[in-house]
Amino acid sequence: MIGAIVNLLLFLAPFVVFGLIIGRTVEKQHFRRLDAYDAAHEGFLITQIKSFPMAKHVEPAPSLVVAEVVIASDYLKSWFAKWRNLFGGEVRSFQTLQTRAKREAVARLRQTAIDQGFNAMCNVRVESADVGGSTMVSRIGTAPMAAVIATATAYHTSSAV
């Protein structure tokens, strides 16, 4: 019995270390990239209200922008989550995963809007998507992931924030 547990731990150890090093690096880099994007586009007006604040009526007409993001969890996160499942409480490792997916989605919306020549967007809606099967449940053999679909309406604003 103990031998089996030791064997299992030895088998899992490389994956945990793998996840620990690479997963952490990937996450840190992602957050840094997101911060850089946000800092670079500070003047871009993003609101979540349904009207068009400070709209300027010029061509082209306001347009829908959509962005999708699916981010995988790493082995360490999934492992932490499994433990958290035993005791209950906030699953921090998945919380940061969701944050990354949602921030990335909004960053992509903004990029699409900028590419189309707009300088503002309103009515930003961010929701979880279902890509087949359970998304955030860590069943054995299922990949825990954060899938997000975000929509907004891009338009022209008269004032730079």
Add this chain to the structure above:
Amino acid sequence: MQFAMIVTNTETVAGYDIVAIRGLVQGNTVRAKHAGRDIAASFKNLVGGELKGYTELLTESRREAMQRMLIQAQQLGANAVVNVRFTTSAVTAGAAELYAYGTAVSLEQIHEVRHKEKPGKAPETETS
């Protein structure tokens, strides 16, 4: 864009007036990802990072659903679709539905009455 159609997820469109409502339009699609993507995803699950295969799947589904919605809108004689919403649902493990719906309307551009002062001309006084 497939048609020169204004699509927004807001109820109104800045600079335009809704002159007629053509009705609800919808489009959906159910797509499955092939086994290769699932295998790639399971590897990606060790180290984390974006699952590009699944992102692409969502993007393709969304384009397809929107295309179907826009075809309906065009058949109704609309020139815009407002208040567009997307929802997703898992039909079975491995296949996901993406559903797009909105209200088809006819828009007309507002010809703004500008009260700009022109040289040699007194500004028009508004009667309230």
